[in-house]
Amino acid sequence: MPLLDSKPISSLSIVGYHNMGENRKFGQIILPRMTTNKILHHQELHGDQSISDVSGIVDETLGKSPLDRQDTLKYRVFASTWNIGGIAPTDDLDLEDWLDTRANSYDIYVLGFQEIVPLNAVNVLGPSKRCISTKWNSLIGKALNKKKTRDGAQLQHTTTNSSAMESFGQEECFICIRSKQMVGIFTSVWVRSNLRLYIHHLDASCVGSGIMGYLGNKGSVSVRFLLHETSFCVVCCHLASGGKQGDVLLRNFDAADILARTRFHGGGGGNKKLPKKILDHDQVVLLGDLNYRISLEEPETRLLVKAKNWSTLLENDQLVSEFSTGRLFEGFQEGPVTFSPTYKYQPNSDQYYWCFEAARGEKKRAPAWCDRILWRGKGLKQIQYGTCDYKLSDHRPVRAGFIAECRIRGDAEDSIGGFMR
Template sequence: MLPRLVTGKLSHHQKRCGHRSISEISDVVDETKRPLDGQNDILRYRVFTSTWNVGGMTPSGDMDLEDWLDSRANSYDIYVLGFQEIVPLNARNVLGPRNSCISTKWNSMIGEALNKKREGAVLHQEITNNSAMKRSVQEEHFRCIMSKQMVGIFMSVWVRSNLRPYIHHMNVSCVGSGIMGYLGNKGSVSIRFVLHETSFCFVCCHLASGGKQGDVLLRNFDAVDILTRTRFPDGATQELPKKILGHDEVVLLGDLNYRISLEETETRLLVEDKNWSILLENDQLLLEFSTGRHFEGWQEGQIMFSPTYKYHPNSDQYYWCFDGVPGKKKRAPAWCDRILWRGKGLKQIQYDTCNYRLSDHRPVRALFHAECEIRGDADCACGCIALSSTSE
């Protein structure tokens, strides 16, 4: 009997939001302005999150990440990017020393994509010698505040430079749940921080794989194990949550590996017909939600995109089973790549995927509005959306 994960229930039947790009909805804000307990105000930030299993593929140096990151919209304050299999999960990488070359390359490419236009604007303003405009553009610069790699799992967090002074108590915690229950070919990397007075925790997971009967129990166990074993240090000057679920706002993203509980032939026919409703009725993760045994209290946006796995690399075609081809494993399509969240200060605005063909998975991304408490007497110059009537 597996222990219960958390409290509350997913509501999957959310209002249909239409097929809009992330940038189209990024300017949506609440009309309300309200104080918190008469003392603290609320500020809102736009948070971009994404998960991508890159299948051990190394990106080319000229790969353009701007579409994935929607960076041309210049609409986000925080980016949280989670990867799985940034290196092949072979014995050398699992048991040997960490290969940080690939994570460094990904970070370099992310920084280039996020700051591409801003660097050009700074150069232009250096030429015009307008110091006020130059300072304004430099404040828009994104910087990586923390990144961490565990074998193939890699998470990178980026924020606007003028937001950095309000972020504190950053910590990271890694849990290996792979071979022998502890090696890092599967598991999680979790990063937490406090923004103003609100604590955030982001968890990048790679759960047990496999489409056999009973493999779903292994995934459930991995999820429980990650929530149980992840621990953060307490604050020296203030009480901070030590466990994932103790934080105010939590996002769990990754290759959760949940499959579709139908015969592979039937699954393929339904995918060909784009009959998402029947497929989702048999999605293992949603079935876990509906039983109330696991993932209570977590939420997920309505899935309105094609299964994210398994594609032929460099192709839009799914990996069907070809008779007579040796060494080919059956891999029916599934929504393996997911983003879940919990916390009353989070509001998901969009949930979608984008068409990058680097690996056999498609990246999945979600945009949130995240509310943060701020003391009424505190000054904030970070350009976020103020909801309190006393905030500028």
């Protein structure tokens, strides 16, 4: 099932929420497609050429003074978290369904992985194995930059081939602007190539909260960037595991520690001050294997899962409880959870790993919504939240769609579309 039930729309969308109900389809939120090959590169539209470039769309800001025009732009953001369970991807792993590239069009992809390598002593204490994260980036780039011809045949181009970029239209090319790995935690951020000019002050920060309170088997990898004048922070977390009483306090401590210890460079040059901490950013997406469990006995949890009684299970979900008490994640939101628990599955199957099936000496795990996506910030609106059917590991990936409203400079001409403000 596609993440968003809509037709692809533009990689650049001028603001215009006009009398929208909350239940309007995503495809109705943004103005229809505008070709960005020209309007993002300081080129004017002339005569007949304007017909093909704008596809007959008349922008309401044309002819208005700068003070009458909108000073924000909206972009579509795809966010996802996936615990891989230490399983290396195959060379032919197709990620198109996970990234929702066939059904929808996004401008920014923020992707967080956990356990891209097994969490053994060699990997935790030794240097990170970059070859695995490089392979994941290669598969992501392949999926994002795969297009179809009119007859359905697959076409591919790489982000480093300038002639291919010109052939397919630069707005169709995605590039990785930043990726960072700490042991098994890996964050990768991709954008349309025509947005790269407007992205600045990229930075990354890692916090280890695992063994002895600082090793990287648990913790976070965060990436910060500014798009136009709006600051984004993506936080990929892997919090303390365990279903015993009191383990929730360890997860709370890990989360608070990540929010407190994550630091970015604050110097912006001149009088500009950049956000240094996670919560200082305009918009934040916090995702990962947060490991919060269901506070019920395993047999009762199992029966409720079989009955698909999500409401009762969510009433006993530890993360929901932390939200309701206000002990943690103040200011964050989570979309409605309407999907099955994402953990723990038998790999390559739809079957949960029930307690009675555990081998001798193996940990017993009840199903839980361990994998979550939280968000906060003015101008950030979640439009979808769900999972998808990838069975590589004992976790299912969770993904979300957002509309992100970004400020553009008020004291200078922003070159997008040649419009002022």
